[in-house]
Amino acid sequence: MMATIRDIAGAAGVAVGTVSNVITGSTPVSEPLRRKVQAAIRRLGYQPNHIARSLKTSRTRTLGIVVPDLATPHYSKLIRGAETAAREKGYTMVVVTSSDDVARQQDLLSLLWSQRMDGVLLAMAAGPAPLKLIVRMAAAGVRVVCLDRIPGRAPVDSVSVDDVEAGRLGVRHLVEQGYRRIAIVTGPQRLRNERRRLLGAKLALEESGLSLEEGLVWPGNLLTGDLMEPPAPDAVFCTNGPTALGALRMLRQCGLRTPDHVGFVTIDELTADDLFYPTITAVVQPAYEIGWRAAEILLRRIEDAGPEGELETVRLDAALRVGDSSQRR
Amino acid sequence: MMATIRDIAGAAGVAVGTVSNVITGSTPVSEPLRRKVQAAIRRLGYQPNHIARSLKTSRTRTLGIVVPDLATPHYSKLIRGAETAAREKGYTMVVVTSSDDVARQQDLLSLLWSQRMDGVLLAMAAGPAPLKLIVRMAAAGVRVVCLDRIPGRAPVDSVSVDDVEAGRLGVRHLVEQGYRRIAIVTGPQRLRNERRRLLGAKLALEESGLSLEEGLVWPGNLLTGDLMEPPAPDAVFCTNGPTALGALRMLRQCGLRTPDHVGFVTIDELTADDLFYPTITAVVQPAYEIGWRAAEILLRRIEDAGPEGELETVRLDAALRVGDSSQRR
């Protein structure tokens, strides 16, 4: 039903090997034959079967990327970066989402392995790292590079932002603006990123001679009233975008505005945060570059395929983008 | 290097066919043998090769979805809906983005075809529909279902929102609120959706006995000053999310606030639009359901594989979600 290399060989009056040669370009083919072959390809609407090709070559020229979710702008930027790098090298990128579920993440990795992806980019789901699987995949020739959400200490290449610095940067800015009772709102502490951002925030406080009161650290989501009851903060620092949205909702519910009643800084850009009134001060991650760099490393591993070489561990810097929300009045 | 079905047959002391039978479950296998096989599978860390399986069965149990971009919340919801429906049937969803580029869209469709996806979901890039390719793919057994951004008249199943109604809904609301000089800001008119939303908006005006002044329709992005020079609008209606963000930026630049100076309604939810101050009135599309329904239709086509049957054309309703921005004071 569907045209094969054989059909077009027949139609062009040449051998299948010749057809393959004109398609892959691996072996020179004389002009007249090449023309006949290409004519037949067009005429029959032939579409090479990558499945068969991959089975033969045991390379798919396809990369997988596993992310916790697609809705967060952070991950769409990251994917775009990775996808662009892959495309430049002639690779296709397949995107799948774990919904932050480790079981599903495990399934997805197995699936990508079964699909014989040449390599996989992994932004881990919250929870234990699938190290054993990663190691087995690597042994089987499926490279894995972690990005954004990376495991603590593990034999994998990784690219991410410097989380400690990001946390420090945001809180230091608040301190410099004159805020003293700074509340920290974080995501789940199972995530290493979150732990490190919190660590950075604490460091910034210590460096300023301020002590962090435990009452002012809220891991996970804010609860109503946290902002009102003593010790009430004069500023809020959020360690990620979704958390920031939650915190802002809470502020609104409590009738608090930034920066009039409380200073506000978050890690991650919020969609259209320049439209918020007042605009939001953010510690911005180079999301696109994280994706790009990770894909680059992965592709190098795949194409060099030589000895293991050194593990690559890239830490990129986040940048402070000052808005209105942290301007103490 | 990588364990094959053969290796585990050897390790378990059975024939390859038996191994295949326990894996696929297509033929019953006695308990003792099944156990030996499964032990061997675990021991050797065997991972089935989907490539080979697909070559044999000529089914990949994988669907592709092509979207213009990932950053828009609308598309991530849509993808989640489609992905969920696919997963329920045991299919994997591969996400690729066209960046709204028809050439790239063409390449991606060819690629998905070459990868022998069992079916493809397509939210078209702005520009001419790749009808010929779609027809060829269908003939070759790769079903295509269009969603969200669908072609005008074409022999494909399609799922989308009722754009005319969505446009009408938004503008009618503004009229009901007492606005009279309503500006319409649209996306590129090459997009059928945009044309139809504009049409709906015009209908709502006519039905209210209001005439649309050409000066108050801005296709594409707003330009500075449009809002200030006469005839200045007393309300703005945007036909999609990104356009709305642009318009809001413009309003801010002009020092105009909603609803004090100008009423505001948009099609599409904006991320965290409940946090905008004032909150934004939106005509909300059932994005998740669009994805879900489209995947459902596609899967039915794939699995029934029978006669063509009737073309399915699903039009879902958008809903008005009233916020502050359209409350005339």
Next chain:
DNA sequence: CTGTTAGCGCCTTCAA
């Protein structure tokens, strides 16, 4: 039930 075997479509030596 279990084992054997013939391809799925393609690429890649290897001879001619």
Next chain:
DNA sequence: TTGAAGGCGCTAACAG
């Protein structure tokens, strides 16, 4: 340069 042939890993008959 061209053509013929083997086999990638797996499934699905089919024969035992």
